[in-house]
Amino acid sequence: MEKLNFLTAGMPLATGKGSYPEAFDILKKLNLDGMEMEFVHGVRISDKSKDFVKENGKDLILTAHAPFYVNLNSKEEEKIDASVQRIIETAQVGNEVGAYSITYHAAFYMGMDKETVYKQVQKQTQRIINALGKSNNVWIRPETTGKATQWGDFEEIIRLSKEFEKVLPCVDFSHIHARTAGEYNTYDEFAHVLDRIGTELGTFALENFHAHIAGIEYSAKGEKHHLNLEDSDMNYKDLLKVMKDFGVKGAVVCESPNIETDAQILKEYYCSL
Numbered sequence: 001m002e003k004l005n006f007l008t009a010g011m012p013l014a015t016g017k018g019s020y021p022e023a024f025d026i027l028k029k030l031n032l033d034g035m036e037m038e039f040v041h042g043v044r045i046s047d048k049s050k051d052f053v054k055e056n057g058k059d060l061i062l063t064a065h066a067p068f069y070v071n072l073n074s075k076e077e078e079k080i081d082a083s084v085q086r087i088i089e090t091a092q093v094g095n096e097v098g099a100y101s102i103t104y105h106a107a108f109y110m111g112m113d114k115e116t117v118y119k120q121v122q123k124q125t126q127r128i129i130n131a132l133g134k135s136n137n138v139w140i141r142p143e144t145t146g147k148a149t150q151w152g153d154f155e156e157i158i159r160l161s162k163e164f165e166k167v168l169p170c171v172d173f174s175h176i177h178a179r180t181a182g183e184y185n186t187y188d189e190f191a192h193v194l195d196r197i198g199t200e201l202g203t204f205a206l207e208n209f210h211a212h213i214a215g216i217e218y219s220a221k222g223e224k225h226h227l228n229l230e231d232s233d234m235n236y237k238d239l240l241k242v243m244k245d246f247g248v249k250g251a252v253v254c255e256s257p258n259i260e261t262d263a264q265i266l267k268e269y270y271c272s273l
Helices: 020-029 047-056 077-097 114-132 154-163 173-179 187-201 203-207 236-245 259-272
Strands: 004-009 034-038 061-065 101-104 139-142 209-213 215-219 222-227 250-254
Touching: 004 061, 004 259, 020 034, 020 047, 034 077, 034 250, 047 077, 061 077, 061 250, 077 101, 077 114, 101 209, 114 139, 114 154, 154 187, 173 187, 173 209, 173 215, 173 222, 187 203, 187 236, 203 209, 209 236, 236 259, 250 259
Parallel strands: 004 034, 004 250, 034 061, 061 101, 101 139, 209 250
Antiparallel strands: 215 222
């Protein structure tokens, strides 16, 4: 990646009930860099849309979010298999349209100890990598999660990324902030996360980054729901300063409810630094 790019999580709200052509036009008018394709309830995209995205998304940065019905640590084998399949399908579509990377919430602890769950996520990740084969070029990125019941603190994501060539983190800084009930919201704390990634995975991981940023409401148990940046305590200004200072390049996806407005706020502030 040549620079840090700012994306909306899904089509801009101004798209309304429109489709990818309208969404892409709006992104360009707003001077945003791309979009995370949101496959919320299933990997559903028509061949016509797929062809359009492939042909017209070449000057945009595209990522994709797998469906939310994913749990690689389910107690039911059929749910694990379905979860693996949803991630594979997301990566396949992503590869077809030229996406940069895909992300997903990998698993829940289900009352099990962390090491047992880690090994299960590791096993299923190997299945995903094997199924995709060498012809698939998208990054596979488990996302840092916002609740203590969910597998995926940033150390677990870094550890998994060290084991697979095709795996890198998707760092949701809002989730890390919520998961720790208000910590990880200062320059030094953000720097600690990036330093860990740079130290453990190398400069390459910082120069091919995938991040999520939004305002967020949380309790002692972690994430409750996303907020607009200005309605939250998310210290996005220091976060962007740290990303600039660390030379981070890649994709920053804004997941605030007012996605394009906050994506513009993030990009404009970053460009002012």
